[in-house]
Structure formats: structure tokens, C-alpha cells
Amino acid sequence: NQNTVQGLAIYGFDGPGIRLEGNGNTLRCNYLGTDITQQSGKGNGNGVAVRGAGSNNRIGIVGAGNLISGNRTNGVLVAGGCSNTSLEGNFIGVKGDGATALPNGNGIALEEGSHHTRVGGAGIRSPGACDRSCNVISGNRGHGVQIGKSDSNVVVANFIGVSADGRKPVGNHLAGVWMLGSRSNRVGGGLPGLGNVVGGNRDGVVIQGVADRKPWGNTVEGHLIGTDASATSALPKGERTAVVFIRLTSHNRPSAVAMEASGPPGWENLMPDHPLARSAGCRAPMKAVCRPR
Numbered sequence: 001n002q003n004t005v006q007g008l009a010i011y012g013f014d015g016p017g018i019r020l021e022g023n024g025n026t027l028r029c030n031y032l033g034t035d036i037t038q039q040s041g042k043g044n045g046n047g048v049a050v051r052g053a054g055s056n057n058r059i060g061i062v063g064a065g066n067l068i069s070g071n072r073t074n075g076v077l078v079a080g081g082c083s084n085t086s087l088e089g090n091f092i093g094v095k096g097d098g099a100t101a102l103p104n105g106n107g108i109a110l111e112e113g114s115h116h117t118r119v120g121g122a123g124i125r126s127p128g129a130c131d132r133s134c135n136v137i138s139g140n141r142g143h144g145v146q147i148g149k150s151d152s153n154v155v156v157a158n159f160i161g162v163s164a165d166g167r168k169p170v171g172n173h174l175a176g177v178w179m180l181g182s183r184s185n186r187v188g189g190g191l192p193g194l195g196n197v198v199g200g201n202r203d204g205v206v207i208q209g210v211a212d213r214k215p216w217g218n219t220v221e222g223h224l225i226g227t228d229a230s231a232t233s234a235l236p237k238g239e240r241t242a243v244v245f246i247r248l249t250s251h252n253r254p255s256a257v258a259m260e261a262s263g264p265p266g267w268e269n270l271m272p273d274h275p276l277a278r279s280a281g282c283r284a285p286m287k288a289v290c291r292p293r
Helices: 275-279
Strands: 004-006 018-020 026-028 046-050 074-078 106-110 145-148 175-180 186-188 203-208 219-221 257-259
Touching: none
Parallel strands: 004 026, 018 046, 046 074, 074 106, 106 145, 145 175, 175 203, 186 219, 203 257
Antiparallel strands: none
């Protein structure tokens, strides 16, 4: 417990570069999955694995993040019921220039009942900039952020599929954010600077159920989806495959958010202030408007 790991380059392991199982540990200013030259092909299984019942572990802090790239499975895996993990100020899936892909499998994976993880969002980022607690989660072979059967997590104020300067598409090959059978997660926020910039990915945000667990109570709001950080240039990429979708913008082809409508009354997946929700006459908090492809 209460350890700090900093200034290391850890790569070439079959398992995780660093595995955390205790409480209150901090990783800062490390290269995880590559050496300081940032060449590909040196990765670990996972860059970081946070497992067990530990809590309050910090992967990067404001002004002292990690470069977590080139790992075979996930850049960061948070799994096994751990809680209150935070990720701040990291480059995940890119080189140190913030614009050249050095992909992990998935950028971040929250799995197996991990909860109350915060990706970004300790402080509101500046307009058009990925600063403070913002993570760059781009260039990965799978999803930028994958949330599988994990609840009450927050993903706010990050650049997902976009370069660190907010101008160039460095898309994740699949979705920017993908939720499967997960509940009560918040992606973005209602205040300026809390939304994520999600562009250049195959899909923007996907919410999907599984047979034994439907997704309830997830909120997606306040984003720039399918654009650069200035909201003036489209960052399109690829085709999508989701069966149920909301067309938020034409720039993230062909939809920015895909959702599966399910759950008991009062637990809808929410898309506040969505133009399709307004056209359906919904009142705040507005229901997501879902329709089959």
C-alpha cells in the first residue's frame, strides 16, 4: 500500500508490466509497453493491471502521467471488484508526440465488476486542449475505453481517437467508448470542459446489453463526437455495425452513439439535450431516442 512507482520503462513481459493489488498506490512518469525510444513491438501483456479489492490507486496524476502504449491486450486493465481507481494525464495508445499511434489492444478496459473508476475529469480541461487530468486514448487496435459488466464509472474530459493537440484523427479501430452489460456509468458531463472529444473512431459511443445483463442508467452528454477539439472539422473514419443507433452527427460514420434500449422504467440510458430527444417531445432528463437500423 501507499507506494509510488515513477521514472521506469517496463516492457517485454508476457503478463502486466505493473500489477497493483493494494491501496493508495501511484504510477507516474513511466513508459509502460515501450522504451524511451518508443519503438513498437516491445509491449507487455497488459501495460498496467489493477486487480483484487484494492482502492484509491492512481495511474498518472495531473502534470505527471504515464505513456502506456504498445501492449498486446490492454493498456490499462481494471478488474476484479477494485474501486476508486483514477487515470489522469496519460498517453494511452500513442507515442510521446501525442499524434503517432503506438497501439495497445484496448486502451482502457474496466471489467469484472470494477466500479467507481474515474478516467480523466479531476478538473475541467481548457477549451480545445487536453490538459490537467485529460488522457489521450487514441490509436488502439480495439476500443478506446471498454466497460464490461462494470458499474458507476466515470469517463470525462478526455481526447478519445484524437491527437493531443485536438486536430488530427488518431482513431481507435473500434469504438471510442464501448459499454457491454454495464450500468449507471457516466460518459461526459453537463458543464463546459467535462465532455470528451471523441473523433476518428469506427463508432463514437456504444452501449450494448448481453443476455444476462441489460445496460441501465448510463448517461452520455456534453461531447464533441466526430469532430476535432475546436468543433470545426470532421474526423470521420470507417463503417459501423451496431443494430440500434442514434445518429448524433454524420461525421462519425454513420453514427456517433449506438445504444440498446432496455431496462426497467426510470432506468433509461440518458442523452440529455439530444436533438432527436427534443423532437420526440421528451423532457429533461431526456430519454435517448433509439431506432432499429
